[in-house]
Amino acid sequence: MKSLLIGAVGIFFIGSTAICQIEGINGGPVNVPTEGIIDGVFIQEHIPTKRMIPYEYVREADAIWSKRVWEYIDLREKINHNLYYPLDEITPYAWVRNARRWSLWTIIRQHVMEADLRVFSPYNPLSYGLGVKDGYQLKYPVDPQPGLNYYTDSIFRDEMLYYIGKLGPQSDIAITDEYGDPVIITLPDGTMEYKYPPRDTMYFNSSDIVQYRLKEDWFFDKERSVLDVRIIAIAPVVYKTEEDANGLKSISGMEELFWLYFPHCRFVFNNYFVFNDKNDAQWMSFDDLFWKRRFNAVIYSESNTYDRTIETYRSGVDALHESEQIKNEIRNIEHDVWSF
Numbered sequence: 001m002k003s004l005l006i007g008a009v010g011i012f013f014i015g016s017t018a019i020c021q022i023e024g025i026n027g028g029p030v031n032v033p034t035e036g037i038i039d040g041v042f043i044q045e046h047i048p049t050k051r052m053i054p055y056e057y058v059r060e061a062d063a064i065w066s067k068r069v070w071e072y073i074d075l076r077e078k079i080n081h082n083l084y085y086p087l088d089e090i091t092p093y094a095w096v097r098n099a100r101r102w103s104l105w106t107i108i109r110q111h112v113m114e115a116d117l118r119v120f121s122p123y124n125p126l127s128y129g130l131g132v133k134d135g136y137q138l139k140y141p142v143d144p145q146p147g148l149n150y151y152t153d154s155i156f157r158d159e160m161l162y163y164i165g166k167l168g169p170q171s172d173i174a175i176t177d178e179y180g181d182p183v184i185i186t187l188p189d190g191t192m193e194y195k196y197p198p199r200d201t202m203y204f205n206s207s208d209i210v211q212y213r214l215k216e217d218w219f220f221d222k223e224r225s226v227l228d229v230r231i232i233a234i235a236p237v238v239y240k241t242e243e244d245a246n247g248l249k250s251i252s253g254m255e256e257l258f259w260l261y262f263p264h265c266r267f268v269f270n271n272y273f274v275f276n277d278k279n280d281a282q283w284m285s286f287d288d289l290f291w292k293r294r295f296n297a298v299i300y301s302e303s304n305t306y307d308r309t310i311e312t313y314r315s316g317v318d319a320l321h322e323s324e325q326i327k328n329e330i331r332n333i334e335h336d337v338w339s340f
Helices: 002-024 078-084 104-113 154-164 262-269 286-291 317-337
Strands: 063-074 165-167 184-186 192-194 201-203 209-221 226-243 249-256 259-261 298-302
Touching: 063 078, 063 317, 078 286, 104 154, 104 209, 104 262, 154 165, 209 249, 209 317, 226 262, 226 317, 259 262, 262 286, 298 317
Parallel strands: none
Antiparallel strands: 063 209, 063 298, 165 201, 184 192, 209 226, 226 249, 226 259
């Protein structure tokens, strides 16, 4: 009887500890919305609590061939919708997110703001966006003060505004004093004008992200006799828009928001669910999705003599054919190794 009582207490303690651990993992959604309530038949504790599987160690001497490529994941493709959905929204009162799972952008923004993920500018910050877009080299980190994050470091918050959002339009209603009269300020040049409220911050939502760009290395490891790939960095991409004199907006291209070092992202992506439309009991993590290559990507650049992208010498369908040709060349490397 005593052993049964000790066993029951132990089971209760383990169960309570598991719930506490789940609620504290990464701040992501779990199916324990309230203490003592399980939204389902069982606690979904595998993904939120599992440890990340480390990469296999590779010696330089064992990598007998490698090729660096840059790819983009088009979120309009159906196979890539697991990265795009579910959508979120930032209202004046709250950040509205799905209760069961998040999109990849929601996860990234959450942990960028909490300073769990280190942001690298897509350009040299001293050039104010007018310099060369070489952020994939991870040379320009944007860091808060030690121990602080987006919510507690005002300088870091001002810098991050250019990477996770933008300033909204200026209000045309001036600030008034206690008597209802508009407040007038004097500018440094001596001129006077009405004082307007500060512009609102327009954060990028999941619906604004149209692509993810990847920097990755393909290599043949002779020690394991396998052709392998490692993602080095990832960048969310939005449309770049321009506004004419009539206030009409048009899309003028794509813009990388920032770059992230992917091996660091794995510690975060490892504990968030990816939807499985075949079986709700077998949801994988975002780290599993990237590891298993459960997405479609198009190569837009490879390491080459001229340091150029495909779009500089191919366009339209020809660019897609060039991308497929590069992929076939990579596959043929492994095929040639095993051909005698």
